[in-house]
Amino acid sequence: MLTPEHLHALRNLPLAARQAAEGLLHGAHASRRKGAGMEFSQYRPYQPGDDLRRLDWRLAARSDRYYLRESEIDTSLTVHLVLDATASMNHQDDNGLSKLDYARLLCAALAYVATQQGDAVALTVLHPAGLQHLPPRADPRQLPRLYHMLETLRAEGTFPDRSTLAPLTARRQPGLIICLSDLYEEQDEIMRLLTRLRAASGDVLLLHLLARNELEFSFRGAVTFQDLETGRTLQLDADQQRSAWQTHLHEWLRSTATATRRQGFDYYQLSTAEPLDRALREFLRQRTTRMA
Amino acid sequence: MPAFFLQHATAGVLALLGLAVPVAIYLWNRRPGRVVQVGSLRWLETGANRRLRSLKPEGLLLLLVRAAIVGLLALALAYPSWQAAAPAPRGQVLLSPDASAEALSSLQPTIDSLRRRGYELRELRPRLPLLSAEAWTARLRATAPDSVLATDDGVPNVWAQVRQAADSFPNRPLVVVAPLLMRNFRGTRPALPANVTWHPVPPSTDSATWLLAAYQPHPDSIVLVLAHGSETAVRVRPLRLRRPLAETILPILPAPTQVTYQPKAGQPRIRVTTGSTTYIVPVQATTPRWWVSYDAAHAPDARVLGAALQAAGSVAPIRPRLTVSTQLPPLTDSLTWLFWLRDAPVPVAWRQRVQQGMRLWQDAPASGASVSTTLPFSSIQPPVRLLRHDTLPLHTSAWALWTDAHGSPALSVQAVGRGLLYHLHTRLAPTWSELADSPELPSQLLPLVLAPPATSTNSLDPRQLDPTQLIGNQLTPSSVVAVSSAQSGPVHDSTPWVVLAAGLLFAVERWLATRRLAQSSASSVPAA
Numbered sequence: 104m105l106t107p108e109h110l111h112a113l114r115n116l117p118l119a120a121r122q123a124a125e126g127l128l129h130g131a132h133a134s135r136r137k138g139a140g141m142e143f144s145q146y147r148p149y150q151p152g153d154d155l156r157r158l159d160w161r162l163a164a165r166s167d168r169y170y171l172r173e174s175e176i177d178t179s180l181t182v183h184l185v186l187d188a189t190a191s192m193n194h195q196d197d198n199g200l201s202k203l204d205y206a207r208l209l210c211a212a213l214a215y216v217a218t219q220q221g222d223a224v225a226l227t228v229l230h231p232a233g234l235q236h237l238p239p240r241a242d243p244r245q246l247p248r249l250y251h252m253l254e255t256l257r258a259e260g261t262f263p264d265r266s267t268l269a270p271l272t273a274r275r276q277p278g279l280i281i282c283l284s285d286l287y288e289e290q291d292e293i294m295r296l297l298t299r300l301r302a303a304s305g306d307v308l309l310l311h312l313l314a315r316n317e318l319e320f321s322f323r324g325a326v327t328f329q330d331l332e333t334g335r336t337l338q339l340d341a342d343q344q345r346s347a348w349q350t351h352l353h354e355w356l357r358s359t360a361t362a363t364r365r366q367g368f369d370y371y372q373l374s375t376a377e378p379l380d381r382a383l384r385e386f387l388r389q390r391t392t393r394m395a
Numbered sequence: 396m397p398a399f400f401l402q403h404a405t406a407g408v409l410a411l412l413g414l415a416v417p418v419a420i421y422l423w424n425r426r427p428g429r430v431v432q433v434g435s436l437r438w439l440e441t442g443a444n445r446r447l448r449s450l451k452p453e454g455l456l457l458l459l460v461r462a463a464i465v466g467l468l469a470l471a472l473a474y475p476s477w478q479a480a481a482p483a484p485r486g487q488v489l490l491s492p493d494a495s496a497e498a499l500s501s502l503q504p505t506i507d508s509l510r511r512r513g514y515e516l517r518e519l520r521p522r523l524p525l526l527s528a529e530a531w532t533a534r535l536r537a538t539a540p541d542s543v544l545a546t547d548d549g550v551p552n553v554w555a556q557v558r559q560a561a562d563s564f565p566n567r568p569l570v571v572v573a574p575l576l577m578r579n580f581r582g583t584r585p586a587l588p589a590n591v592t593w594h595p596v597p598p599s600t601d602s603a604t605w606l607l608a609a610y611q612p613h614p615d616s617i618v619l620v621l622a623h624g625s626e627t628a629v630r631v632r633p634l635r636l637r638r639p640l641a642e643t644i645l646p647i648l649p650a651p652t653q654v655t656y657q658p659k660a661g662q663p664r665i666r667v668t669t670g671s672t673t674y675i676v677p678v679q680a681t682t683p684r685w686w687v688s689y690d691a692a693h694a695p696d697a698r699v700l701g702a703a704l705q706a707a708g709s710v711a712p713i714r715p716r717l718t719v720s721t722q723l724p725p726l727t728d729s730l731t732w733l734f735w736l737r738d739a740p741v742p743v744a745w746r747q748r749v750q751q752g753m754r755l756w757q758d759a760p761a762s763g764a765s766v767s768t769t770l771p772f773s774s775i776q777p778p779v780r781l782l783r784h785d786t787l788p789l790h791t792s793a794w795a796l797w798t799d800a801h802g803s804p805a806l807s808v809q810a811v812g813r814g815l816l817y818h819l820h821t822r823l824a825p826t827w828s829e830l831a832d833s834p835e836l837p838s839q840l841l842p843l844v845l846a847p848p849a850t851s852t853n854s855l856d857p858r859q860l861d862p863t864q865l866i867g868n869q870l871t872p873s874s875v876v877a878v879s880s881a882q883s884g885p886v887h888d889s890t891p892w893v894v895l896a897a898g899l900l901f902a903v904e905r906w907l908a909t910r911r912l913a914q915s916s917a918s919s920v921p922a923a
Binding site: 191192193194195202285287317322325326327328329330331332333335336337339344347348351352355 | 424429430431432433434435436437438439
């Protein structure tokens with residue numbers, strides 16, 4: 104499995120997405136629901152109440168027994184990627200990878216996996232200038248469009264206001280919503296959005312991106328910290344700040360995890376130094392449980 | 396006044412460059428640091444404000460302490476020293492043994508006040524012995540000092556002694572208490588520093604009569620030369636007597652002085668006793684021998700000198716036998732005077748005779764400088780013009796007898812052994828001077844040629860020095876200053892104290908730094 108920085112170094116989002124997903128998909132099979140469909144799956148003895156249209160009359164004529172012909176049903180799962188592209192996503196880890204870079208790779212890999220699984224993938228970028236929305240489609244050209252949109256993405260500004268977000272929650276489109284964000288919000292605008300999305304669409308998988316230097320506070324000596332969203336700076340001795348920072352951070356992570364789970368989201372913390380497979384596995388697991 | 400100075404100022408200035416180190420550390424600590432962009436500052440702010448507020452003054456204090464340490468070390472490298480004030484010089488009061496008790500009593504308040512101010516009392520004698528308080532009171536109670544008749548060598552020369560004292564006690568005030576007896580001030584006045592103060596005291600006696608010399612021109616008569624001295628002059632009168640019998644007391648001097656004719660071993664002599672002191676005056680019976688030896692160049696001089704000596708000798712109690720010749724005198728001749736009018740140097744044999752009491756007269760060598768000055772012999776006669784003058788410097792032990800109008804000596808005398816060496820700094824020839832035409836010349840020569848050999852009776856001379864003579868040429872202030880700066884106090888090196896101060900400051904710096912660390916770590920712990 105390639106590390107995120109190696110994938111980023113490829114400078115080729117389609118290739119990176121495939122590389123990240125291939126190893127994961129190898130040998131893995133999507134569980135499929137049995138039912139009415141084009142592709143034959145198995146025979147099942149008739150039970151009263153079954154739809155007579157699905158009775159295999161030819162078999163009944165030959166063997167005088169009633170069997171139902173079962174085939175795979177067509178899935179119509181829509182995977183809706185929601186990417187937070189506010190300025191705070193520009194936070195850069197020690198490996199030179201910003202949260203946005205990581206999120207970009209992750210979105211591409213998820214989209215690839217989803218496409219491979221036959222799902223329709225949609226992408227919404229939360230940007231202060233407005234929502235960039237790619238509607239869900241299952242056609243083969245959806246991936247290149249999505250890749251292009253990810254590649255041209257820039258993180259800037261603060262979280263969009265409610266009116267900008269309104270179209271996102273207006274349409275009811277069932278599916279799996281995967282939200283990638285650092286959850287740095289001024290009040291609780293992200294959580295409110297996710298709550299409404301859950302109400303509108305269904306499951307929400309919240310991937311919380313955290314840089315490793317953020318988690319461990321690995322800064323040393325005198326450092327000028329600059330807030331990416333407000334631009335405010337603070338000159339500090341990092342060594343003296345470390346313990347306080349970590350205490351606050353872990354408290355926040357704990358409370359965030361509690362809050363999101365109370366809302367019914369699936370919440371995962373991802374370090375931008377970790378490989379992508381953990382997030383991808385989680386996605387597949389989610390998908391499987393949703394399909395089951 | 397103590398003076399602070401640096402022995403190696405350059406090293407100190409170079410070491411001051413070390414001040415850049417603490418300043419650099421301070422600026423390094425205060426540098427903005429690299430900029431890290433983070434998503435949120437929310438967990439930094441609470442501690443940060445407090446931190447930034449406390450960082451500035453403490454850092455500045457540390458900077459100042461560190462700069463002070465470096466500055467002190469730089470100062471230590473420059474070897475700071477201070478020069479202590481020289482101990483206040485103790486003045487010296489020099490008491491002449493000739494000063495009488497009465498005279499000292501009148502000066503007692505002054506001298507006692509000087510002693511209370513730390514002055515030391517010393518006797519004006521060779522080696523300047525210290526006078527204790529007991530000796531001082533004894534001096535005050537003592538009656539008139541005995542008229543000590545020391546030999547000529549023993550008679551102190553105040554000039555030389557004060558000069559010696561000024562050299563022995565540089566930069567100290569000297570107060571000289573001495574009677575201004577002319578006999579004690581011999582030679583030229585030396586250059587004395589300005590801190591010599593004179594307190595002239597009246598001599599014990601203001602007049603005296605003494606027997607100066609005795610002659611026996613004929614076997615049946617003697618001539619006694621009596622001198623009567625006052626403060627200003629000595630009058631000499633001859634007294635012709637029949638030759639007395641041995642041990643006859645001659646009533647020529649007032650009581651209690653006793654004059655006795657006392658021949659001894661065929662040599663007639665006269666014994667003079669005053670109280671406990673006695674002096675002997677030999678009676679000269681032999682004819683004095685004078686010899687003028689000249690060469691061709693000195694022929695005019697020899698003629699003049701011969702005539703002048705002839706005239707002077709004619710009034711002598713015993714008429715001298717004068718020889719004026721181009722020949723050298725025979726070494727066997729017992730000459731009293733040798734007038735050497737030759738360009739050639741005086742032979743060694745005759746020089747040695749000077750040591751034994753002979754008097755030698757020399758004039759200027761052939762090379763001389765043209766001058767235009769006069770020699771004032773007396774106020775009656777017009778002064779004698781001098782045309783040429785030799786360029787020889789005056790011998791250090793010589794003193795001038797005749798001084799021209801420019802102040803340079805025309806005739807000087809120098810004591811050599813028991814004899815005297817006279818030096819005429821011009822010549823008697825008309826091309827050199829108009830001395831030959833002066834009617835004063837024989838009378839001026841008379842006291843020289845008739846002066847009896849130095850005897851102890853010189854110590855009875857009561858003539859006094861003009862007090863204005865005491866203020867002579869003094870040492871210039873610059874030379875005094877040069878001496879005083881060399882005599883400044885000891886130099887103390889303050890380097891150890893500066894290093895100690897730097898060490899203390901270092902301890903303070905360590906304490907400040909640790910306190911700062913402790914404070915910052917305490918502040919970084921959340922209040923929770």
